[in-house]
Amino acid sequence: MIKRLIFSAVFFCVFGYALAAVYNVKDYGAKGDGKQIDSPYINDAIEAAVKNGGGTVFLPAGTYLSYSVRMKSNITLHLDAGCVLLAAYPEEANGYDIAEDNEHNKFQDFGHSHWRNSLIWGIGLENIAIVGQGRIDGRGLTREESRLPGVGNKAVSFKLCKNVIIKDIQMVNCGHFALLATGVDNMTLNNVWVDTNRDGFDIDCCRNVRISDCSVNSPWDDAIVLKSSYALGFFRDTENITITNCFVSGYDKGSVIDGTFERYEPQAPDQGYVTGRIKLGTESSGGFRNITISNCVFERCRGLALETVDGGLLEDIVIDNITMRDIVNAPIFLRLGSRMRSPKGTAIGKMRRITISNVNVYNADSRYSCIISGIPDQCIEDVSFNNIRILYKGGGTKKDAQLDPPENENLYPEPWMFGTIPASGFFIRHVRNIELNNVQISFQNPDFRPSLWLKNAQGVRLFNYRAKIEAGVKPYTLKDGVEGFKMEMSDISE
Missing domain, CATH: 3.80.20 (24 nucleotide stem-loop, u2 snrnp hairpin iv. U2 a'; Chain A)
Known part of the structure; x- marks a missing residue:
């Protein structure tokens, strides 16, 4: 306990966060050895924090092989430098949380209509954050819209949440979406690096969103895309959005984050041509209002x-x-x-x-x-x-x-x-x-x-x-x- 309090004080001094309880996932059984499935222990640490009103769930350096991590209100998930949260391949007896039912599936693609089948997910939450200089690697996620139980197809997904921060992390190989945010209010994405095999950020039916200083490479789909689907079962505008100081591109997957910027892969799945752009649409049942995009660079993309x-x-x-x-x-x-x-x-x-x-x-x-x-x-x-x-x-x-x-x-x-x-x-x-x-x-x-x-x-x-x-x-x-x-x-x- 003394060590944990000392760590909390150091954490406050270095990162400037308010002094609060810090829950190290290794104290709850996580190994970070890339072999053991650590998601049960990460979820135990989250539950322990929730019982005390919230706090920071800390993942020190290591590789945490995981299925679904279930976020809760008033939780900050901190991935330290050298930490990799690695999506595991599903097995017959294990896998990601099953996609929930949604009677409104027919109005948008399957991937836009479900949130639980993700590496990290949360529904109806407030005051949540994913921060740190670690990496989310979605290696075990599918980039297809799989309906099979136990299969995950998103790195991070939030539905009907408010006060969300994602900052400083890296995201690679993220399945169908690096981030699917649906019906989220008051969200900040800052200094996030994404190098993935489908969509980067999908901001759907959201309000008051700030995306800044991010780099998103997504050769096979859109980099930053605002949408306004009917996935929630009602019309909701995407509005009051700023996208600024961002880089989007369609270089070969993995070659931006490693600095090689390769150009060998010329095609995306739909009609050829790499993608990697900023877009409003395609899902557009609701509207798009009060949006600014400024100081952005597009390279080798649509x-x-x-x-x-x-x-x-x-x-x-x-x-x-x-x-x-x-x-x-x-x-x-x-x-x-x-x-x-x-x-x-x-x-x-x-x-x-x-x-x-x-x-x-x-x-x-x-x-x-x-x-x-x-x-x-x-x-x-x-x-x-x-x-x-x-x-x-x-x-x-x-x-x-x-x-x-x-x-x-x-x-x-x-x-x-x-x-x-x-x-x-x-x-x-x-x-x-x-x-x-x-x-x-x-x-x-x-x-x-x-x-x-x-x-x-x-x-x-x-x-x-x-x-x-x-x-x-x-x-x-x-x-x-x-x-x-x-x-x-x-x-x-x-």
Whole structure:
């Protein structure tokens, strides 16, 4: 006991946390030898802390082979430097907690609908934290949406919790999700390193979330993705979110956290191309409101994507100071669709009041250009692009310029849903009140498509729009329903 109190005092001096009881998992039977299943003893330490009103459950250096760790309110799980919480492979008699029933499964993927089948999970909790300089390794988790009992597919999942902190830890090989947070209020993610084989952070139906100074490498899925599903059984907006000072990428799994930044794996499971981006959507039964994304770097990944296709409102979004390099599809993709993976009677959503500024893109795939596309019965409204510079690969042909992409209103939203785009700069369809201010488009190789392609577009205005056009190529294509198109002080020329 004396040793434990001394440790608590030292812990307070070093980390600045309030002096509170510290529960060392080794005092409860954990070995940290990478052989014994230690999760029962970690859970015993958590329960002991709960009986005394909470505290810090401390994992010293070592490898803790584990199944499900069940978080409780007023608990801080501290992974010390040199600590690895290692997800064990499930066996016939042992495994992760069984996924709970959810009658609303059909409205989102299986992985979004369950929380207990995880390495660390909590439901209905408050005042919880995962901190320290240790590592969570999800080696024994599946990256598929397995329904088999005892199989785990998430590193960390929280549902209907509040006051959550995840700070300073590393997360690798995290199954389907490194973090699934659903219906969580007041959450901070700071200085977290993720290098994983599917999604990094899935922030679903959450409010008041701060994501800062994080690095997320996820070649086979999204790095940081905001969602608004129907997994809770009711509509709930994702709102009041900031994402700042983050790095997202699609390098080979494990090669960012080890510093090699390898590029041998070119494909993701869906339609090829590495992923690794920041995205709003795809699950979008609820809405997205009051969100800022700033000072972020995208590298070797897909571009920025804002999508609402299941009925949610996507509005009041500000994106600023973004740099992108080696982008494998549309650098900017705004999609309002009508997939409507929501309860019957849900109305088509809206996308409006979006500002995207100070974006620099180098070496982007030219097949998709930038896409802003609503649907015939619902326009994207009130979007401004300011100080945008994009260097595309180029290579578009005169034949490509004759294409008229299908609407595909009900499809999963990705740039490939339209095929090759007939514009080299911006494809703009079913919109109202769009401004492009101080935009520069250039190419590494000749591109024989017009810079702009517009259809059913009211009030599109260009000011100081500059783009290189090959000889004999018209600068823009105006299809049916274009009204109020204006260009001022712009230069679209050879």
